Amino acid sequence: MNPGPSEIAPLNPSGKIALKSKLWAVGGGKGGIGKSVVSLNLAYWLTKFRQNVVLVDADLGGANLHTLLGIKYVKHTLADYLNKRVKSLDEIAIPTAIKGLRLICGASDIVGLANPNYMRKQKLLKALQGLEADHLILDLGAGTDYNTLDFFLSCAYKIVVITPQPTSMQNGYGFIKSALFRSIRRTFANNTMLMPLIDRATDHNNEKVISSINELIDAFAQVSPEHATKLKDIINDFHLYLIVNLVKSERDRNATAVIKTVVQKYLNLERVGLLGAIPYDPQIETAIGRMKPALMSGTDRQSALGFYELVYNLIKHGDQLENELLNIAP
Numbered sequence: 001m002n003p004g005p006s007e008i009a010p011l012n013p014s015g016k017i018a019l020k021s022k023l024w025a026v027g028g029g030k031g032g033i034g035k036s037v038v039s040l041n042l043a044y045w046l047t048k049f050r051q052n053v054v055l056v057d058a059d060l061g062g063a064n065l066h067t068l069l070g071i072k073y074v075k076h077t078l079a080d081y082l083n084k085r086v087k088s089l090d091e092i093a094i095p096t097a098i099k100g101l102r103l104i105c106g107a108s109d110i111v112g113l114a115n116p117n118y119m120r121k122q123k124l125l126k127a128l129q130g131l132e133a134d135h136l137i138l139d140l141g142a143g144t145d146y147n148t149l150d151f152f153l154s155c156a157y158k159i160v161v162i163t164p165q166p167t168s169m170q171n172g173y174g175f176i177k178s179a180l181f182r183s184i185r186r187t188f189a190n191n192t193m194l195m196p197l198i199d200r201a202t203d204h205n206n207e208k209v210i211s212s213i214n215e216l217i218d219a220f221a222q223v224s225p226e227h228a229t230k231l232k233d234i235i236n237d238f239h240l241y242l243i244v245n246l247v248k249s250e251r252d253r254n255a256t257a258v259i260k261t262v263v264q265k266y267l268n269l270e271r272v273g274l275l276g277a278i279p280y281d282p283q284i285e286t287a288i289g290r291m292k293p294a295l296m297s298g299t300d301r302q303s304a305l306g307f308y309e310l311v312y313n314l315i316k317h318g319d320q321l322e323n324e325l326l327n328i329a330p
């Protein structure tokens, strides 16, 4: 049995979690499924384990994470950094009412820069990693545009939020598939023999459709065995965590296990961790409706316990999860 939130103490004398990277992404295809609520509460509970966290609103189209923290007026956003109005990210990482938590507000007001190119995004991520923090949590926008997928792929810890609704589960699967194929396309972008094969695997209207990852691997092998091996490596390296939000019944909790089975079967993804389930909690809706922080902190609330347990498991089993899922070379 896990200790309750009131008994929280750092798990090692330094109080640091032994994770090898500090970049987290919270994504999931559909809008309104709780990506921001999950990002915020994940960050909050990490601070309770005495971690310093920077929460980044990486929704370059419709930034609104600050409203979930009850912040009405935002002085600086990512746009100030991208437009070079400020010199460092530190200037726009604003303290919040929660000790140990800073927030970088999203840049939905920028024109043109809402679509930074790949190099620019990598530069931004590098600068973010330079911030003094134990963890950086990127709250991603809805959909599967390249910005969202590139941020997702660049983070060591990739969290996909789904809800138990069949459409949301389909969207979650679609998001994972899009991210995997974005990674595959980036790797083979210059190969004119392989790119048409990748197109056939993603375009279901193609009359010569490639309908599974195994078929794609076979097609690659016919071009060259090395490329087939490379493709298998990309698939083996792809790892993610799943969270189901808005859970209303015991049955709903199985949604992540279902997605795990489906991505194993159709995308050959083996390294999928189930992080937990967050119950539907009307207080979250009420708090957001009143522009109050949508933080589930009371120990009497199931949603708070859901978030707490999720972070506890990550911390307690962090090393083990990394070994199983990330396999990052020391």
Ligand SMILES: Nc1ncnc2c1ncn2[C@@H]1O[C@H](COP(=O)(O)OP(=O)(O)OP(=O)(O)O)[C@@H](O)[C@H]1O
Pocket: 030, 031, 032, 033, 034, 035, 036, 037, 038, 059, 140, 141, 142, 245, 246, 247, 278, 279, 280, 281, 282, 283, 284, 285, 286, 288, 303
């Ligand atoms: N566990 C929960 N219990 C009750 N309501 C919730 C829960 N999680 C999210 N919500 C509700 O769903 C709404 C959408 O949540 P949130 O803004 O986190 O979604 P999102 O996936 O980030 O959406 P977007 O893609 O538009 O950014 C919230 O305003 C809140 O009302």
Ligand SMILES: [Mg+2]
Pocket: 035, 036, 037, 059, 139, 140, 141
């Ligand atoms: Mg959001």
